[in-house]
Amino acid sequence: MNQNEALALLGRYYAAFNAGDNEAMLDCLTPDVAHDINQGARQVGKEAFRQFLIHMDRCYRERLEDIVPMADVQGERGAAEFTVHGQYLATDEGLPEAKGQSYVLPAGAFFSFRDGLIARVGVYYNLADWMRQVGA
Numbered sequence: 001m002n003q004n005e006a007l008a009l010l011g012r013y014y015a016a017f018n019a020g021d022n023e024a025m026l027d028c029l030t031p032d033v034a035h036d037i038n039q040g041a042r043q044v045g046k047e048a049f050r051q052f053l054i055h056m057d058r059c060y061r062e063r064l065e066d067i068v069p070m071a072d073v074q075g076e077r078g079a080a081e082f083t084v085h086g087q088y089l090a091t092d093e094g095l096p097e098a099k100g101q102s103y104v105l106p107a108g109a110f111f112s113f114r115d116g117l118i119a120r121v122g123v124y125y126n127l128a129d130w131m132r133q134v135g136a
Contacts, residue, residue: 001116006071006078013118014067022053029118036122059098062086078111084125088134096134103133
């Protein structure tokens with residue numbers, strides 16, 4: 001995998017995210033993908049990622065804008081910076097009550113690639129900023 005292939009893969013991944021196409025997102029991942037959840041534990045495997053997406057779809061509606069994907073020349077690692085535009089739909093365990101609050105949040109992600117797929121993804125954002133925006 002080279003830099004252009006890595007950037008194209010990130011483009012497909014984020015296009016699938018914005019289209020709400022979880023299966024297309026999952027198609028971008030290795031079977032043993034490592035998912036580092038912001039402020040949380042690492043989950044491993046496509047099925048864990050699928051369950052995470054189901055949970056997110058229940059609690060949040062999000063679209064990403066201003067996506068800037070980056071990849072190293074070897075196509076081994078990548079990153080993306082973007083702005084999350086979201087709505088808090090259903091109360092997520094341990095977080096404030098959902099009342100349909102809207103939020104806009106800068107965020108970023110880091111990736112590792114293997115065999116033409118995403119082998120690791122970690123998304124990071126300022127949880128305190130999100131909490132302030134949803135009225136915590």
